[in-house]
Amino acid sequence: xxxxxxxxxxxxxxxxxxxxxxxxxxxxxTDLFTLRNGNGIEVKITNYGGIVVSLTxxxxxxxxxxxxxxxxxxxxFIGNRPYFGAVIGRYANRIAGGRFILGNHNYTLxxxxxxxxxxxxxxxxxxxxxSTRTVRRKADVTLxxxxxxxxxxxxxxxxxxxxxxxxxxxxxxxxxxxxxSTDQPTPVNLTNHTYFNLGSGPDILDHELKLYADRFTPVDxxxxxxxxxxxxxxxxxxxxxxxxxGARIADDDEQLKRAGGYDHxxxxxxxxxxxxxxxxxYERKSGRALRVLTTEPGLQFxxxxxxxxxxxxxxxxxxxxxxxxxxxxxxxPDSPNQPHFPSTILMPGAKYxxxxxxxxxxx
Ligand code: GLA
Numbered sequence: 588x589x590x591x592x593x594x595x596x597x598x599x600x601x602x603x604x605x606x607x608x609x610x611x612x613x614x615x616x617t618d619l620f621t622l623r624n625g626n627g628i629e630v631k632i633t634n635y636g637g638i639v640v641s642l643t644x645x646x647x648x649x650x651x652x653x654x655x656x657x658x659x660x661x662x663x664f665i666g667n668r669p670y671f672g673a674v675i676g677r678y679a680n681r682i683a684g685g686r687f688i689l690g691n692h693n694y695t696l697x698x699x700x701x702x703x704x705x706x707x708x709x710x711x712x713x714x715x716x717x718s719t720r721t722v723r724r725k726a727d728v729t730l731x732x733x734x735x736x737x738x739x740x741x742x743x744x745x746x747x748x749x750x751x752x753x754x755x756x757x758x759x760x761x762x763x764x765x766x767x768s769t770d771q772p773t774p775v776n777l778t779n780h781t782y783f784n785l786g787s788g789p790d791i792l793d794h795e796l797k798l799y800a801d802r803f804t805p806v807d808x809x810x811x812x813x814x815x816x817x818x819x820x821x822x823x824x825x826x827x828x829x830x831x832x833g834a835r836i837a838d839d840d841e842q843l844k845r846a847g848g849y850d851h852x853x854x855x856x857x858x859x860x861x862x863x864x865x866x867x868x869y870e871r872k873s874g875r876a877l878r879v880l881t882t883e884p885g886l887q888f889x890x891x892x893x894x895x896x897x898x899x900x901x902x903x904x905x906x907x908x909x910x911x912x913x914x915x916x917x918x919x920p921d922s923p924n925q926p927h928f929p930s931t932i933l934m935p936g937a938k939y940x941x942x943x944x945x946x947x948x949x950x
Pocket of ligand 1: 668669670680705810850887889893913
């Protein structure tokens with residue numbers, strides 16, 4: 588789709604402000620950073636969990652609205668079960684049975700999702716306090732978050748130094764660059780779990796989606812990949828041409844039923860390690876469009892199936908089923924147990940790197 592950069596609204600100078608946010612049970616204080624690109628977009632990020640708290644994007648008339656799900660204050664994000672806006676690690680998505688073998692060791696991680704390990708375990712990176720530094724380069728503003736995940740944390744091997752840089756660019760993109768290094772071999776799979784709703788409707792079923800994926804990884808009843816790489820052709824997982832998210836979500840399809848909708852890893856057509864377009868989303872009423880680019884080989888498309896109205900978020904809004912969607916750039920779930928998936932094992936001396944860009948525009 589031809590994307591035109593959003594109209595310049597509320598022009599202000601680019602910059603980053605830091606304000607106190609709230610206190611954790613430990614007594615530690617958190618901060619809230621506001622990134623402005625002088626071009627309408629404003630992103631608020633806290634160093635608790637690296638959470639993207641809000642992101643305002645203009646519609647086709649230049650009216651700004653917050654397009655991400657979350658809470659009005661820190662308290663809501665604490666214990667953040669649906670992982671709103673957060674950095675996910677050490678391993679995004681699931682590891683079957685919380686077990687994997689590396690070298691001559693059997694590792695047993697906590698199981699926090701049925702019998703499986705999900706999103707880094709009981710206390711993943713989404714629940715940690717990160718240290719921060721800010722950088723301004725011309726009109727681009729960056730918040731750099733750092734976290735040392737110590738050897739044995741959540742039973743993972745190795746001290747892992749992690750850096751996540753959020754840059755708001757002058758062309759209305761939120762760029763996320765992840766870096767990590769370790770002193771022992773360990774699985775690493777980082778992502779961001781922001782839920783988007785580009786419109787003002789209660790759900791995202793009318794959003795139109797295009798995925799640059801010819802195959803996906805079907806899952807078993809516990810949402811662990813079966814190991815199959817299945818072509819999307821002739822299935823409700825075929826988003827190679829742009830279509831409504833809701834068009835086939837209720838089809839009589841075993842995979843959709845297992846996840847209660849879409850909650851699957853799509854195998855991106857681009858070359859892993861090279862930045863390529865992964866997805867495009869368009870919300871017709873507002874005219875807002877989102878393009879996702881990544882260097883990762885996979886993209887988890889989650890249609891917010893587990894949201895059930897019990898979470899009351901911003902402006903006392905109850906987040907109902909499918910009120911937001913996630914596009915999580917990642918390596919495939921359960922890769923440590925599936926040797927034919929691209930490896931997620933980081934070795935000492937090597938650098939983990941990934942870049943994902945959420946680019947906003949109007950059509
Ligand atoms: C991911 C998982 C989902 C669910 C959500 C958070 O997208 O794949 O199954 O856990 O996170 O609720």
